[in-house]
Amino acid sequence: MARVFLSGTLRQLAGGASQIDIEARDVRQLLRALGERCPELAPHLESGYAIAIDGEIFQDAWFAPIRPDSEVHLVPAIRGG
Amino acid sequence: MNDITTTGLSEREFKVVGTRPPRPDGVDKVTGRARFGADLFLPNMLVGKVLRSPHAHARIKSIDAAKALALPGVKAVVTSADFGDLPSEFIPAGEMMVNYRDMTRNIMAREKALYAGHTVAAVAATTEAIAAQALALIKVDYEVLPHVIDVEAAMAPGAPLLHDTMFTIGADPKPAQPSNVAKRVEFALGDIAAGFAKADVVVEREFNTAPVHQGYIEPHACLASVSEDGQADLWCTTQGQFIVRSFCAKLLGMEHARLRVTASEIGGGFGGKTVVYLEPLALALSRKSGQPVKMTMTREEVFRATGPTSGSKMWVKIGATRDGRITAADALLKFQAGAFQGSPVQPGAMCAFAPYDLDNVRVIGFDVVSNRPKVAAYRAPGGPIAEFAVESVVDEVAKQLKIDPIEFRLKNAAREGTKAAYGPKFGPIGMVQTLEAARAHAHYRAPLKANQGRGVASGFWFNIGGETCANLLLGEDGSVSLVAGTPDIGGSRASLAMMAAEALGIAYDKVRPTIGDTGSLGFTFLTGGSRATFSSGMAVIEAARDMIRQLRERAAKIWEIPLEQVIWDDGSGCARSASGSAGEPKKMSLAELAAAAGKTGGPIIGNAAINAQGAGPSLATHVVDVEVDRETGSVKILRYTAIQDAGKAVHPSYVEGQMQGGAVQGIGWALNEEYLYDAQGQLENPGFLDYRIPVASDVPMIDTVIVEVPNPRHPYGVRGVGETPIVPPMAAIANAVENALGIRFTRLPMSPPRVLEAIDSAGAVAKAA
Numbered sequence: 081m082a083r084v085f086l087s088g089t090l091r092q093l094a095g096g097a098s099q100i101d102i103e104a105r106d107v108r109q110l111l112r113a114l115g116e117r118c119p120e121l122a123p124h125l126e127s128g129y130a131i132a133i134d135g136e137i138f139q140d141a142w143f144a145p146i147r148p149d150s151e152v153h154l155v156p157a158i159r160g161g
Numbered sequence: 162m163n164d165i166t167t168t169g170l171s172e173r174e175f176k177v178v179g180t181r182p183p184r185p186d187g188v189d190k191v192t193g194r195a196r197f198g199a200d201l202f203l204p205n206m207l208v209g210k211v212l213r214s215p216h217a218h219a220r221i222k223s224i225d226a227a228k229a230l231a232l233p234g235v236k237a238v239v240t241s242a243d244f245g246d247l248p249s250e251f252i253p254a255g256e257m258m259v260n261y262r263d264m265t266r267n268i269m270a271r272e273k274a275l276y277a278g279h280t281v282a283a284v285a286a287t288t289e290a291i292a293a294q295a296l297a298l299i300k301v302d303y304e305v306l307p308h309v310i311d312v313e314a315a316m317a318p319g320a321p322l323l324h325d326t327m328f329t330i331g332a333d334p335k336p337a338q339p340s341n342v343a344k345r346v347e348f349a350l351g352d353i354a355a356g357f358a359k360a361d362v363v364v365e366r367e368f369n370t371a372p373v374h375q376g377y378i379e380p381h382a383c384l385a386s387v388s389e390d391g392q393a394d395l396w397c398t399t400q401g402q403f404i405v406r407s408f409c410a411k412l413l414g415m416e417h418a419r420l421r422v423t424a425s426e427i428g429g430g431f432g433g434k435t436v437v438y439l440e441p442l443a444l445a446l447s448r449k450s451g452q453p454v455k456m457t458m459t460r461e462e463v464f465r466a467t468g469p470t471s472g473s474k475m476w477v478k479i480g481a482t483r484d485g486r487i488t489a490a491d492a493l494l495k496f497q498a499g500a501f502q503g504s505p506v507q508p509g510a511m512c513a514f515a516p517y518d519l520d521n522v523r524v525i526g527f528d529v530v531s532n533r534p535k536v537a538a539y540r541a542p543g544g545p546i547a548e549f550a551v552e553s554v555v556d557e558v559a560k561q562l563k564i565d566p567i568e569f570r571l572k573n574a575a576r577e578g579t580k581a582a583y584g585p586k587f588g589p590i591g592m593v594q595t596l597e598a599a600r601a602h603a604h605y606r607a608p609l610k611a612n613q614g615r616g617v618a619s620g621f622w623f624n625i626g627g628e629t630c631a632n633l634l635l636g637e638d639g640s641v642s643l644v645a646g647t648p649d650i651g652g653s654r655a656s657l658a659m660m661a662a663e664a665l666g667i668a669y670d671k672v673r674p675t676i677g678d679t680g681s682l683g684f685t686f687l688t689g690g691s692r693a694t695f696s697s698g699m700a701v702i703e704a705a706r707d708m709i710r711q712l713r714e715r716a717a718k719i720w721e722i723p724l725e726q727v728i729w730d731d732g733s734g735c736a737r738s739a740s741g742s743a744g745e746p747k748k749m750s751l752a753e754l755a756a757a758a759g760k761t762g763g764p765i766i767g768n769a770a771i772n773a774q775g776a777g778p779s780l781a782t783h784v785v786d787v788e789v790d791r792e793t794g795s796v797k798i799l800r801y802t803a804i805q806d807a808g809k810a811v812h813p814s815y816v817e818g819q820m821q822g823g824a825v826q827g828i829g830w831a832l833n834e835e836y837l838y839d840a841q842g843q844l845e846n847p848g849f850l851d852y853r854i855p856v857a858s859d860v861p862m863i864d865t866v867i868v869e870v871p872n873p874r875h876p877y878g879v880r881g882v883g884e885t886p887i888v889p890p891m892a893a894i895a896n897a898v899e900n901a902l903g904i905r906f907t908r909l910p911m912s913p914p915r916v917l918e919a920i921d922s923a924g925a926v927a928k929a930a
Contacts, residue, residue, distance in 0.1 A: 085584055087347070087348055087349060087583075087584065088331065088346055088347040088348060088349075089330065089331040089345075089346065089347075092331070092333055127251060127252070127258060128251060128258050132584055132585030134585075134586075135585045135586040135587065135588055136585075136588065136774070136775060136874070137585065137623070137774075137776070138774050139625065139626065139627065139772075139774070140627070140628070140772060141772060141774055144774065151585075151586075153583075153584030153585045154584075155511070155583050155584050155585065156346075156507045156508070156511065156583075157258070158508055158511075158623045158625050158690060159435075159508075159538060159542065159625070159689065159690055160432070160508075160538065160541065160542065160622070160623070160624070160625055160689045160690025160691060160692070160884055161375075161430075161431055161432020161433070161435065161537075161538030161539050161540045161541065161542050161689050161690070161884060
């Protein structure tokens with residue numbers, strides 16, 4: 081199962097959990113499963129956050145693949161000037 | 162003397178990429194042919210002008226425009242009543258999160274005016290003089306309210322409240338009362354207390370930075386034309402025609418397909434042209450009057466009413482062992498957002514310690530509203546502010562440990578595999594390489610005289626990808642028209658044409674790049690986040706591959722051989738029959754295939770529509786020498802060297818230009834630029850005479866060293882370079898001033914009066930001792 085790391089606001093919304101193991105093959109499955117596990121987190125997941133999978137940051141990429149041993153971080157989406 | 166060297170690490174051999182051809186827009190720019198935001202004219206065009214609030218904070222009780230509308234020549238007046246109210250929700254717009262409730266109130270004040278300069282009404286008239294006269298006839302009944310400018314004053318209990326529905330997001334416990342603090346963010350790793358317990362040296366400092374403007378030379382300008390059937394054209398100076406379309410369509414209740422937005426040439430943006438101000442007003446005025454409406458801002462309006470970046474109050478604490486290893490790093494960032502939430506405190510917090518490999522780190526940030534214009538993005542939003550504080554303390558820790566500042570940074574530098582404080586591990590990055598290049602540079606060993614000092618600082622920016630389209634259209638003669646969706650701010654048309662030429666195997670001058678309007682390409686996110694060369698480059702290469710596939714198909718049909726027996730020779734830009742295929746070896750050039758296109762299936766167009774992923778962060782290290790005049794407090798930049806990891810530099814001259822431009826903007830931020838408000842919340846210096854940006858005579862030639870650590874996720878190794886170079890300068894200059902005077906400056910700008918005051922105070926203290 082992929083290990084999802086949460087920090088800051090997301091950790092609060094997840095009831096204080098800093099790590100959650102999720103079974104998912106891609107980003108969309110992971111977000112869905114995470115939202116079901118932590119309902120307070122769900123409204124925040126679809127927007128405003130990017131997904132770092134094994135160090136590489138994906139923004140708005142539902143079908144980016146996730147391996148069973150992947151390390152996943154939710155990080156605020158970056159804009160830039 | 163300019164001292165530019167390139168450290169090549171790329172494994173791939175390029176023919177076009179890495180060379181320095183002239184930019185395709187160069188002749189138009191130097192001959193005055195280039196058309197900027199204010200350069201388009203239409204028959205029966207009206208002039209639009211804006212009425213702005215004279216108060217920093219006031220309730221709008223009523224607006225009476227009857228007298229203005231009765232003035233001959235006035236064709237339309239719009240107020241908030243002409244824009245529908247929108248709910249408070251964050252909606253993705255490309256990669257941006259947009260709260261349209263705030264946006265509709267920022268473009269046109271509704272219940273309250275929230276800063277001096279806030280738009281209250283707009284007029285369209287046959288001449289500028291009549292429009293100005295009409296503004297004076299609009300009667301606005303205000304109830305003036307107490308205001309607040311400073312970030313800490315805005316956070317204090319009892320501060321004038323801008324929004325009575327604002328409850329701090331991210332605060333624990335959830336607040337019961339509204340406040341001016343929109344958001345609290347936190348990033349942490351390890352055990353901060355345990356880390357400081359291991360430290361032999363601990364330094365902590367407080368810092369203040371002033372709000373500064375992006376300082377683009379071209380003011381905001383646009384021309385809108387809405388027809389009777391609701392179809393509209395909008396020409397404007399922007400970093401993203403597609404997001405302008407998204408914003409305006411939402412604000413005006415229009416279908417996207419009915420609004421065509423064309424990006425003009427742009428006279429600077431630096432993040433400040435990623436939002437809308439005049440555009441929805443011009444459309445609304447045109448819709449109401451039935452005539453085209455042109456609007457341009459004065460310089461004063463640009464300062465009073467468009468987004469600068471945040472001013473801040475910060476605290477940073479770093480602990481390290483005697484051998485130079487950082488054991489803990491802690492920071493508190495309070496950023497002004499302006500009148501609506503959305504300061505860059507979040508990316509600032511993420512950037513703060515990103516150049517370093519730290520086990521124990523924490524950054525807490527607050528996004529705070531106050532009665533100033535809503536901030537807009539400014540080059541690496543948040544990064545320069547946070548790293549001014551962090552890199553100043555890093556320097557002080559190195560000094561206390563008597564370790565060379567570059568050596569100290571090398572001992573703690575982030576590398577491939579380092580876990581960033583904000584979570585993920587870095588891929589290949591160039592922090593170590595930029596430090597090593599700085600240490601090896603002749604600049605770092607050059608002697609200094611009295612009152613001169615040398616400073617070093619590093620900086621980080623993420624870079625982004627995102628939704629991007631590009632088309633390559635093959636002309637009948639074999640030349641190629643390239644259509645990209647990212648406005649060209651820093652030479653990206655040249656870089657994109659070079660990548661197309663490289664991929665197709667043709668000469669650079671056979672490719673003519675243009676920027677498409679919103680009717681000619683699919684949604685393309687804006688030029689920002691250092692993404693244009695990365696993302697549009699990726700799309701152009703994919704479009705070239707699509708074109709090559711079609712060219713091979715045509716050749717296979719002509720030669721009556723299977724497709725797999727046709728190869729594309731990107732060395733000569735020709736289709737060839739593969740060795741071992743039947744018959745004599747065959748070859749057709751791009752021009753020959755183009756000439757035959759009509760007979761072999763029709764026009765050939767290479768398309769790409771992608772969501773570019775895999776952007777690689779860029780790191781930089783800057784070295785600067787200053788000389789301080791002890792009599793005037795003036796700080797002169799004697800020598801400046803900017804070193805940056807660009808990934809592969811597609812057009813090195815434009816990479817160097819970005820590095821030099823970022824350094825110069827940072828010099829202005831460090832030494833002179835600041836917003837000054839009076840007691841009534843009025844901006845006192847809304848012009849380039851009193852808000853002093855650097856001019857050519859203020860700065861030496863900025864030397865550059867491009868370090869190339871290719872990004873493995875881009876076909877040609879591109880990272881993106883536009884933002885990182887503004888991150889290190891403020892700290893580098895503060896460190897240099899400290900080296901010259903022995904005085905640590907923690908407040909920006911280090912303007913002559915402030916430097917003189919510090920010298921006098923230090924002298925008084927020394928005398929007293």
